[in-house]
Amino acid sequence: MSATRMMLAGFGGQGILFAGKLLAYAGMLANKNVSWLPSYGPEMRGGTANCAVIVSDEEIGSPLVPAPDVLLALNLPSFEKFEPAVEAGGLIVFDSSLIPQTSQRTDVTVCAVNATSMASDEGLNGLANMIMIGKFLRASGLFDLDTVFRALEKCVPPSKAALLEKNKQAISLGYNA
Amino acid sequence: MAIKRPHALTDVELHYCPGCTHGIVHRLVAEVIDELGIEGKTVGVAPVGCSVFAYNYFNCDMIEAPHGRAPAVATGVKRARPECAVFTYQGDGDLAAIGTAETVHVGARGENITIIFINNAIYGMTGGQMAPTTIANQVTTTTPYGRSLQVNGNPVKVCEMLATLDGTAYAERVSVDCVKNVMAAKKAIKKAFTMQLEGKGLSIVEVLSTCPTNWGLAPNAAMQWLRDNLMPVFPLGVYKDVSKEESK
Amino acid sequence: MSEKVLMKGNEALAEAAIRCGCTHFFGYPITPQTELSEYMAKQMPKRGGLYLQAESEIAAINMVLGAASAGVRVMTSSSSPGISLKCEGISYLIGSDLPCVIVNMQRGGPGLGGIQPAQSDYFQATRALGHGDGHAIVLAPATVQEVVNTTTLAFDLADIYRTPVMILGDGALGQMMEPIDFAEVPRRQCPAKDWACTGTGMKRPHNIVNSLYIQPEDLERLVEERFERYAKIEAEEALWEEQNTEDTELVLVAYGITARIAKSAMNMAREKGLKVGLVRPITLWPFPKKPLDKLSATAKRFLCVELSMGQMVEDVRLVVNGRAPVDFFGRTGGMLMTPAELLAQIEERMGK
Structure with a gap:
C-alpha cells in the first residue's frame, strides 16, 4: 500500500491531536509524504476531537480521510461514528476501557487495548493515547519504535522534557500489550 | 512684527469657507511644528470631512485616512516609525461618530500620538447635518426641528470621555473664538506635541470651532454663538494632564 | 541541508512572513485563522517586530494602512466575515497604491456562516475587495509548503507593484500540518520605497499617501495608470x-x-x-x-x-x-x- 490513511478520534483532552502529530512526524522522519488535518471548532474542550493523518509514498492529494485504513478510537461516539467507515482490510485499534463493545466486522483487523486502565495502573495518567500508539505500531508495523521515539523528541517541547520518558514508557507498554 | 507663513504650511491656498476656524488651527499646528523643529520627522493623518485636504496644506509627510480611522492609521505609522511625531487632524463626525472605537482605543492603549480634534457641532463638508456633538435643540439639516434628546440622544463629550482612560496623557478643550483663546489653544497644542515627544501617551486637544456657513451665521455672530451655546455644554479646560499629576 | 519541520498552514504562513521581513502584524481574533495571530503574538516581540491586537478588523486594516504608508512590510489576517469588515480599508489601500499582505482563511458564509472550510469568497477576493475600480493580487496556495512560498511571493509582489496582495486560503489549509522547508523559497528584487511617509528629514518635498482625487480627470487618469499596471501583472504574474x-x-x-x-x-x-x-x-x-x-x-x-x-x-x-x-x-x-x-x-x- 503506498498510502496509509488514519483517523484518530476521541474526546478533547485525550491527546488525540498530539498522537496524530506524532505519527505525522514519524512519517516525515521516514521520508514519507505526510499530512495532518484536525477537526476544529468551538466544542474542542471535552467535545469530540479527531484528526486525519496520511502517510504516503506519493504526493498527497486530499488530506481528508473519509474512509480510513486505520482507526484509533478512544471513546464510544468516535468508535460508533468511524468504525463502519474503515476500509475493508483495514485496522481498528480501540480503548476497551472506555468502549464497552467491539466491532462486529469480519473484514478488518480489530485490536482492543485497555489503554486508559493500563495508564492509570502504571502511573501514566493521560497517556492512554501513547499506549494506543504502541499497540497500533505493533499491529501495523507502519514505523519501528526507534523512528517514533525520534519523532517524540521533536514533538515534546524542551520545557516538557520530563514527559518524554513517560511517553516512551507508555508507547512501549502498548507495544508489548 | 512681520507675519510670516509657518514653514510647516505649504503655500497652497486653503479651501475653507470665509470665517471658518480651520485656517486658524492649521496655522497653530504648523507654528508649533516649526517651534519644536520637528517638521522633518512629523507625519500627519488627515480625516474625511472639511479638513480632508489637510494633506495638501501641511509640509510634513501626510496620509489621508478613511472616515474615522485616522487614529488607527496613526497607530500603524507610530508603531512602524516610533521616532516620528504623528498627529491626526479630525472633525467631530470623523472622531466621535464613525471613528469612536478607534478614538477610544488609542486612549486605552496610550498610543503615543497627538489628536487635534475640531468640534464645531455640525457636519460641514456634507452640508450641515447633525454631528455627535450637535447640542440639544440645535437646528441642522437632519434635525430640522432642533436636536431632540429623546430621538437623537446627547452630544458626546470627548475630552471628558478620554480623560477616564489610563492611556490618555493629556486632554484639553480650547477655543479659537478670540485672540486670548487662540493663544491658549496654541499653548495646548504645543503641550500636546511636547508630551508626545516625551513619550507620555495619547494627547488630545479639542478645539471648539465655528462653521458660519452651516450654522447660517456671519463669522462674528458665529463666534458669539460658540461662546453662548457651545461653551456651556463643552466647558474649556484641562481634563487630564499626567505631567501635572507627576509633579504633584 | 536544511531540516524539514511539520507546521500548520496558519503558523507556517506567519513564520514565512517574518522570515521575509514582515515586521508588523495587526489582527483581530477569528476562527479559523487564530493560530496565525497567536504565532505572531509569540514570535514578533522576540524577533524585533510588532504584533498588535486591534479593537476591530476595521482598525486592524487601517493600522496596516498606516504602517504600509510608513514603508514597512505589514500583514493582517482574518477569515470571511472579518474580511468583509476590512474591505473599506482594502479599497483605500488599493486607491493609495500601498503594499501589504492580507490573509483570508475562508469559512462558510454568508453572514456569520460557519467556521468550516469554504471557498465562497472568490467573487469578493477577485472582484470586489471594497468599492471602486481596482484589484488586489490574489494567491491561492494548496499545500503548506506552497503557503510558505506564496507568502514570500505575496510580499515581493506587493512591493514590486505597490498593491495589496491577498492570500486566499481556507480553514483546512490553515489548520492542516505538512512538512515544510524554509530554505528553498525564491525571492524577487524589490524597489526602494521612496514614496513612504517616514518624515521628510527636511531633505525632500513632503510625501502624500492619498486616495482622494476630487477632479474626475485626475482620478480617471490615475485609475487608467493603475490598470496599465494591472495589465502588466496579468501578462507576467499569472501562475x-x-x-x-x-x-x-x-x-x-x-x-x-x-x-x-x-x-x-x-x-x-x-x-x-x-x-x-x-x-x-x-x-x-x-x-x-x-x-x-x-x-x-x-x-x-x-x-x-x-x-x-x-x-x-x-x-x-x-x-x-x-x-x-x-x-x-x-x-x-x-x-x-x-x-x-x-x-x-x-x-x-x-x-x-
Missing part, C-alpha cells in the same frame, strides 16, 4: 499548475484545498482509464487564462470544482467562451466533497 493535460478529455479546474481533492479524484479516474486532467490556478487574480484557452481547443469539457455554489466557474466560462461545455460541481457551507464523490461526477459527465 498555475497543470497535470495530465496532454491528452485530456475532461479538464478539472480547482484551486486550493479543492484542487487536492480534484487531484485525488483525477488519479482515481486515470486508474480507470479516463482521460482526466487538472488545471490549478495559483493566482486567482490575475486569473490564469493561458492554459484554459489552450485546452479549450482540444478538451471535450471542463468541470470546475469549488467549495461554493459556483464562483470561479464564471472565470473559466469567460476564457472557454463557448468552445466546450463548462460544468460545475461544488459543496458549500463548510462541507468538503470526497474524491469518490467527485469521481462519480466525472464519470457521469464522461458518460461512464
Whole structure:
C-alpha cells in the first residue's frame, strides 16, 4: 500500500491531536509524504476531537480521510461514528476501557487495548493515547519504535522534557500489550 | 512684527469657507511644528470631512485616512516609525461618530500620538447635518426641528470621555473664538506635541470651532454663538494632564 | 541541508512572513485563522517586530494602512466575515497604491456562516475587495509548503507593484500540518520605497499617501495608470499548475484545498482509464487564462470544482467562451466533497 490513511478520534483532552502529530512526524522522519488535518471548532474542550493523518509514498492529494485504513478510537461516539467507515482490510485499534463493545466486522483487523486502565495502573495518567500508539505500531508495523521515539523528541517541547520518558514508557507498554 | 507663513504650511491656498476656524488651527499646528523643529520627522493623518485636504496644506509627510480611522492609521505609522511625531487632524463626525472605537482605543492603549480634534457641532463638508456633538435643540439639516434628546440622544463629550482612560496623557478643550483663546489653544497644542515627544501617551486637544456657513451665521455672530451655546455644554479646560499629576 | 519541520498552514504562513521581513502584524481574533495571530503574538516581540491586537478588523486594516504608508512590510489576517469588515480599508489601500499582505482563511458564509472550510469568497477576493475600480493580487496556495512560498511571493509582489496582495486560503489549509522547508523559497528584487511617509528629514518635498482625487480627470487618469499596471501583472504574474493535460478529455479546474481533492479524484479516474486532467490556478487574480484557452481547443469539457455554489466557474466560462461545455460541481457551507464523490461526477459527465 503506498498510502496509509488514519483517523484518530476521541474526546478533547485525550491527546488525540498530539498522537496524530506524532505519527505525522514519524512519517516525515521516514521520508514519507505526510499530512495532518484536525477537526476544529468551538466544542474542542471535552467535545469530540479527531484528526486525519496520511502517510504516503506519493504526493498527497486530499488530506481528508473519509474512509480510513486505520482507526484509533478512544471513546464510544468516535468508535460508533468511524468504525463502519474503515476500509475493508483495514485496522481498528480501540480503548476497551472506555468502549464497552467491539466491532462486529469480519473484514478488518480489530485490536482492543485497555489503554486508559493500563495508564492509570502504571502511573501514566493521560497517556492512554501513547499506549494506543504502541499497540497500533505493533499491529501495523507502519514505523519501528526507534523512528517514533525520534519523532517524540521533536514533538515534546524542551520545557516538557520530563514527559518524554513517560511517553516512551507508555508507547512501549502498548507495544508489548 | 512681520507675519510670516509657518514653514510647516505649504503655500497652497486653503479651501475653507470665509470665517471658518480651520485656517486658524492649521496655522497653530504648523507654528508649533516649526517651534519644536520637528517638521522633518512629523507625519500627519488627515480625516474625511472639511479638513480632508489637510494633506495638501501641511509640509510634513501626510496620509489621508478613511472616515474615522485616522487614529488607527496613526497607530500603524507610530508603531512602524516610533521616532516620528504623528498627529491626526479630525472633525467631530470623523472622531466621535464613525471613528469612536478607534478614538477610544488609542486612549486605552496610550498610543503615543497627538489628536487635534475640531468640534464645531455640525457636519460641514456634507452640508450641515447633525454631528455627535450637535447640542440639544440645535437646528441642522437632519434635525430640522432642533436636536431632540429623546430621538437623537446627547452630544458626546470627548475630552471628558478620554480623560477616564489610563492611556490618555493629556486632554484639553480650547477655543479659537478670540485672540486670548487662540493663544491658549496654541499653548495646548504645543503641550500636546511636547508630551508626545516625551513619550507620555495619547494627547488630545479639542478645539471648539465655528462653521458660519452651516450654522447660517456671519463669522462674528458665529463666534458669539460658540461662546453662548457651545461653551456651556463643552466647558474649556484641562481634563487630564499626567505631567501635572507627576509633579504633584 | 536544511531540516524539514511539520507546521500548520496558519503558523507556517506567519513564520514565512517574518522570515521575509514582515515586521508588523495587526489582527483581530477569528476562527479559523487564530493560530496565525497567536504565532505572531509569540514570535514578533522576540524577533524585533510588532504584533498588535486591534479593537476591530476595521482598525486592524487601517493600522496596516498606516504602517504600509510608513514603508514597512505589514500583514493582517482574518477569515470571511472579518474580511468583509476590512474591505473599506482594502479599497483605500488599493486607491493609495500601498503594499501589504492580507490573509483570508475562508469559512462558510454568508453572514456569520460557519467556521468550516469554504471557498465562497472568490467573487469578493477577485472582484470586489471594497468599492471602486481596482484589484488586489490574489494567491491561492494548496499545500503548506506552497503557503510558505506564496507568502514570500505575496510580499515581493506587493512591493514590486505597490498593491495589496491577498492570500486566499481556507480553514483546512490553515489548520492542516505538512512538512515544510524554509530554505528553498525564491525571492524577487524589490524597489526602494521612496514614496513612504517616514518624515521628510527636511531633505525632500513632503510625501502624500492619498486616495482622494476630487477632479474626475485626475482620478480617471490615475485609475487608467493603475490598470496599465494591472495589465502588466496579468501578462507576467499569472501562475498555475497543470497535470495530465496532454491528452485530456475532461479538464478539472480547482484551486486550493479543492484542487487536492480534484487531484485525488483525477488519479482515481486515470486508474480507470479516463482521460482526466487538472488545471490549478495559483493566482486567482490575475486569473490564469493561458492554459484554459489552450485546452479549450482540444478538451471535450471542463468541470470546475469549488467549495461554493459556483464562483470561479464564471472565470473559466469567460476564457472557454463557448468552445466546450463548462460544468460545475461544488459543496458549500463548510462541507468538503470526497474524491469518490467527485469521481462519480466525472464519470457521469464522461458518460461512464
